[in-house]
Amino acid sequence: MASEKQPSLSNQLGPDLSNYPTMNKQQAGHVRHFLNLVSQADGSWDRMGALEGMQEFNDAYRYQLATMAYAVANTHFHRTPALRSVYKPLFRRIIHKMLRRDVWGYWFLTSHSGKLTEPDRTELRKPWADPVKKENIMYSGHLLLMTSLYAMLFDDDEFEKPNSLVFKWDPLFWGLGTETYSYDNRTLQKVILKEMEQNNWVGVCCEPNLVFVVCNQFxxxxxxxxxxxxxxxxxxxxxxxxxxxxxxxxxxxxxGMFADMLMLKQDLIFPQEGAPYGAQAGQQIGFTAWANAFMNAWNSDLVWSLFDKQALGHITRTKGKYRLHPTNVAHAFRHLVSTRNADPASEETLEQALRESQKLPLSPVPFHPPTYGVVCQWLSELGKTEELEDLLGYADTNLNPTWENGGLYYPREDEQQPDSADITFMEPFSGNAAIGYGRLNVHNGQKIMWERPWTKELLSTRPYLDGMTMSNGVDYLRGGYDEAKQMLFFTATTWNGVPTMLNPVARNLASGDWAVYVDRQFKEVIPVEEGGSLTTEVRVADVPVDVVFIRTRTQQ
Known part of the structure; x- marks a missing residue:
């Protein structure tokens, strides 16, 4: 029944939301693209095809999916914390894809090992298909963080229950029958920590015998x-x-650069420090930047202290804009600065580095690393706004930004122009996920979640919005709760302009009268009991609509 306050409320304009930031079109487009990718039928991986067909390189499905999950987590936590029903099914769908055999089946071949990772090996190991039993932190570590984030963000224990993470190894024409390996989040954690201890705490191997710094951050x-x-x-x-x-x-x-990896049995760090200039491809920034983007959660003093040293030559300011350079150009630039006292702020140094780089050998790895995306992740985490905006602007101008079904991505381009000091290639890890992460993350996004994660108690009492998803083309530009004002709100639009009706449900409300406003116009007032909910109906189309639920008085 309507409250006696309704007549006076109907003559008032509702709260102005202009002080609450909204996501822009590009940010919403990245989230929509994540949804588009993981909404494909199982077995379909359009736009996600990796440079290396056996899923062994850094742009494999697992890295794309994990980075989408982390981007969704950051978006929900920092930008739209009230929109639980919007992000939970999307996050759940990403985890579903991560558990597909298409994603982890590469491990059976990798588990044989080989001379690339174990130079002294003379015969292959006996293989195993279980992707998390041992080694393979490049999959298991991401799966652990994805499922831990899911529990933290949504207070859902689905993946904490026994046998909630199941891997079925059932190739059609191989084997003596289906093999099933069952875990849950905590048993997976025990396996990982046990192996860390066995390796004297340097971390768990990715490939056999190789421990990478970045993969153990997750x-x-x-x-x-x-x-x-x-x-x-x-x-x-x-x-x-x-x-x-x-x-x-x-x-x-x-x-200033991090070691990429440790060869465990040989106790050798790579790339080897002090290798002659030009003897190998220069140390890429990718693994260092990627590690920094997540190590900042727990080791921010180190991460911040090294930024200038690490960025030198990889990121320079040229013609008034920051640019990211190919590895060999950066390698030559750093060499000129360190050995010839070249000016790191001079464009002449960059021009000379480009000429020098063309004399250097190419990397022995036949694929370009996903540098652009991980650098965007690193810059976003450290709040390097000017550098990040310049790199995003360059991508939007030069790397073929593409809109498809409301989603934004940067399609694959395999060629790096040899006479260019700018990045011209694009791989699916950066184009589908990591650039989007960089645009959606906030300064210290990982660090803030580490220091102040959501708890069961918080989520059980904080008001939130339910009954809304991204179906029917609806994008959500903001959604939060202001405790001081007792106000729950969201802003929505449709990417395709097609009108649709939403039925948002406001939950966990304090007792009292709650007024509903749509675009600051009074709609109705609804009495709510303690911990109760209310539902309304809102029309959403191409012009963003603001919806506010605000407590106007307590119940007597």
Whole structure:
């Protein structure tokens, strides 16, 4: 029944939301593209095809899916925290794809090992198909963080239940029958931490015998979220041991770059420090930038202290704009600065570096690394706004930004122009996921979630919006709750301009009269009991519509 306050409310304009930031068209477009990709029928991977067909390189399905999940997590946590029903099914769909055999089946061949990762090997190992049993942190670490984030963001224990992470190995014409491997989030964590300890805490291998710094950041963060849910404190001990192990090995080179990887049995770090200039392709920024984007959660002093050293030559300011350069150009630039006292702020140094780079050998890896996207992730996490905006602007001008069914992505381009100091290639990891992550993340996005993750208690009491999804072409530009004003709100539009009706449900409300406003126009007032909910109907079309639920008085 309508409240006695309704007549006076009907003559008032509702709250102005202009002080609450909205996502822009590009940001909404990235989220829509994630949805488009994971809404494909199982087995369809349009736009996601990797440069290396066996899913062994850095743009494989697993990396694209994990980065989409992290981008969705950052968007929900930092930009639209009230929109639980919008992001939960999207996140769940990404995890569903991550569990597909198409994504993890590469491991059976990789588990044989080989001379590239173990130079002394003379025969192959006996293989195993279980993708998380041992090694393979480049899959298991991402899966652990994805499922830990899902629990933290939505207070849903689905993947904490026994046998909730199931891998079925059932190639059609191979084997003696289906093999099934069952885990859950916590048993997966135990496997990972046990192997970290066995490796003296330097981390878990990605490929056989190779421990990469970047890939071990993701499980470390996951342990923190699980600690919050369980009331434990494993993360502090893991970090203590991990720091000590890498302090002894030397994670940071004198030039500021991180070691890419440790060859475990040989106790050798790569790339090898002090290798002659030109003897190998220059150390790429990709693994260092990618590690920084997530290490900032727990080790921000180190990450910040190294930025200038690490960015030197890779990111320069030219013609008034920041640009990211191909690895060999950056390698030549850094060499000119360190050995010939070249001016790092001079465009002449960049021009000379381009000429020098053409004399250097190409990388022995036949694929371009996903540099552009991980650098955008790194810059966004550190709040390097000018550098990030310039790189995003360059992508929007030169890397073929493409809109499809309301989603924004940068399509694959395999060729890097040899006479260009700018990036001209694009791979699906950056184009589908990592550039979008960079645009959606906020300064210290990972660090803030690490320090102040959502808890069960918070989510059980904080008002949120339900009953809304991204179906029917609806995009959500903001959605939050202002505790001081007792106000729940969202802004929505349709990407295709087709009108649709929404039936948002406001939940976890305090007792009292709640007024509903649409574009600041009073619509109705509804009395709510403590912890109750209310529902309304809103028409959404091509012009963004603001919807506000605000508590006007307590119940007597």
């Amino acid at each position: 499980p470390i963060i996951a342990v923190r979220y699980n600690d919050i849910r369980d009331g434990t404190n494993h993360a502090d001990e893991v970090i203590k041991q991990y720091r000590a192990a890498w302090d002894a090995k030397g994670m940071v080179f004198p030039n």
